[in-house]
Amino acid sequence: MFLYFVFSFAVPPGVVAADSQQVKKNQVQKKPSSTNIESVASSPETYQPPALTYQPEEMSNILSSSNSFNRLLKISRRHQPPTEDGIHDPDNDGTKILQAPLEAFANLPKTPSDLGNGIDWVRAVDERFISPRWDIDDPTEQPLVMDMNIIRVPKGSIPNELFPHRQHTMWLDCSNCHPAIFIPKKGANQISMAANLLGQKCGVCHGKVSFPFSECKRCHSQPKKELVQKGARQ
Amino acid sequence: MRLSLSIHNKLNLIRKIKYAYVLALAFTYIIATPAVAEYGDVVINNYAEKQGMRPVIFSHWFHRIRYACKVCHADLGFKFKAGGNDITMFKIIDGQYCGACHNGRIAWSVKNCNLCHSAKPGTPTQVHESTAQELAIPFSKGAK
Numbered sequence: 278m279f280l281y282f283v284f285s286f287a288v289p290p291g292v293v294a295a296d297s298q299q300v301k302k303n304q305v306q307k308k309p310s311s312t313n314i315e316s317v318a319s320s321p322e323t324y325q326p327p328a329l330t331y332q333p334e335e336m337s338n339i340l341s342s343s344n345s346f347n348r349l350l351k352i353s354r355r356h357q358p359p360t361e362d363g364i365h366d367p368d369n370d371g372t373k374i375l376q377a378p379l380e381a382f383a384n385l386p387k388t389p390s391d392l393g394n395g396i397d398w399v400r401a402v403d404e405r406f407i408s409p410r411w412d413i414d415d416p417t418e419q420p421l422v423m424d425m426n427i428i429r430v431p432k433g434s435i436p437n438e439l440f441p442h443r444q445h446t447m448w449l450d451c452s453n454c455h456p457a458i459f460i461p462k463k464g465a466n467q468i469s470m471a472a473n474l475l476g477q478k479c480g481v482c483h484g485k486v487s488f489p490f491s492e493c494k495r496c497h498s499q500p501k502k503e504l505v506q507k508g509a510r511q
Numbered sequence: 512m513r514l515s516l517s518i519h520n521k522l523n524l525i526r527k528i529k530y531a532y533v534l535a536l537a538f539t540y541i542i543a544t545p546a547v548a549e550y551g552d553v554v555i556n557n558y559a560e561k562q563g564m565r566p567v568i569f570s571h572w573f574h575r576i577r578y579a580c581k582v583c584h585a586d587l588g589f590k591f592k593a594g595g596n597d598i599t600m601f602k603i604i605d606g607q608y609c610g611a612c613h614n615g616r617i618a619w620s621v622k623n624c625n626l627c628h629s630a631k632p633g634t635p636t637q638v639h640e641s642t643a644q645e646l647a648i649p650f651s652k653g654a655k
Contacts, residue, residue: 355547362548364630364639366565371625378549378572393550394572409579413586413611420579448575450585476643481591482580484642486551486571 355395356382393488399444409448422446428499429468437499552639553593554630566630587611594636 358377359365365372378394385406386397401407412418427440445454455461458481466478473480474490484490551571559566574583583589587608590596596608603610603621612618619626637644 356549357547359548359629362552364548364552364554364634365568366629366631369565369625369629371623371627372629374626375570375629376573381573381576396572398575407576409575409577410582411579413578413582413617420581448580450581453581453584453591474642474646476641480642485638486575486580489550489642 388488388492390492392491398487399447402447420447423451430501431497434501436494436497436501438496439499440496548639550640554634554637554639555594555598556630556634556636557594557597558599559628560632564624565628565632566634566636567627568630569627593638 356378357363358379359372359375360367365375382394382396386400386404387395388397402409410416410418411420423442423446425442427442429438429440431438458478459466468478470490472478473483476484479496480490488495548568549570549572553569553571554566555569556566584591588596589608598608600621602608603613606614609627610621613627614620615622
């Protein structure tokens with residue numbers, strides 16, 4: 278409190294305001310000339326924005342590159358062909374025959390987050406971009422899809438979690454998860470994010486092959502009703 | 512006039528050095544970045560390198576386009592664990608594990624050794640780019 282008084286006397290607010298007004302005036306005076314130069318230099322027809330690989334979408338309209346820091350620390354080189362991906366041996370003859378990921382991913386639907394493979398595998402099946410076989414030999418056999426949603430209420434303020442059986446049974450058999458990973462009984466499974474991140478429970482697939490845990494809202498998708506009601510009362 | 516030119520040259524030199532420095536940094540970054548293989552690629556090195564072959568790479572993305580998870584993980588008995596399946600070439604030739612498809616009838620046969628045994632020598636068993644690999648266990652300690 279004392280410090281506040283000292284500062285308020287040391288720098289009278291009127292001076293600061295006057296200074297900022299002056300600065301604003303100067304900027305206003307300078308502006309017309311600079312806009313003229315810009316409009317000549319970058320007319321919409323001639324200007325082509327630089328091809329930056331991981332520029333976020335909302336940044337694409339901004340011409341300067343002063344804020345192009347890789348905020349999410351994403352690896353800019355993804356979906357490399359097997360010869361350049363770092364784990365395949367480029368000196369191996371077979372490596373050159375293998376299909377490149379981008380060749381397969383070109384027509385598949387993408388997720389907005391671009392995490393994991395960046396492919397929306399469920400939509401790919403739903404919209405018939407791919408039709409993975411359900412049987413090793415018989416291409417006509419169809420999966421036994423069970424449409425049942427389970428809502429779990431986690432601790433804290435994180436939104437409730439919706440587990441859709443449909444999206445899982447179109448890829449997997451019941452025996453893949455029940456009863457070894459999840460006991461098929463309400464309230465019988467203790468699931469924590471710590472276990473998930475270490476590769477147990479949901480982490481048996483998610484974070485390895487299915488979409489990773491950084492896509493929080495794809496599971497935690499349901500609003501917490503209690504919190505909403507409390508907020509309305511207050 | 513001469514003086515100004517020399518200053519200009521010096522500036523140019525400094526600029527060139529800066530440019531080279533930035534380029535060098537970029538190159539070291541590219542070289543230093545870890546493997547950028549596809550999410551879910553599994554490296555299996557249970558027996559391969561001990562037997563003088565390159566480790567095996569199984570690409571999930573390639574197989575899931577063609578087959579549902581259930582076919583391998585329920586019908587063929589693959590466990591959900593990298594290196595957790597005791598796969599040998601004898602079993603594959605016998606029609607178990609990979610050999611259920613890689614028999615020359617559904618997919619190319621075991622004669623094409625180098626298509627599977629294609630990892631860089633010394634690559635440990637792992638699920639590439641998995642959360643557990645990135646968070647919990649350092650890559651050098653054989654993250655699976």
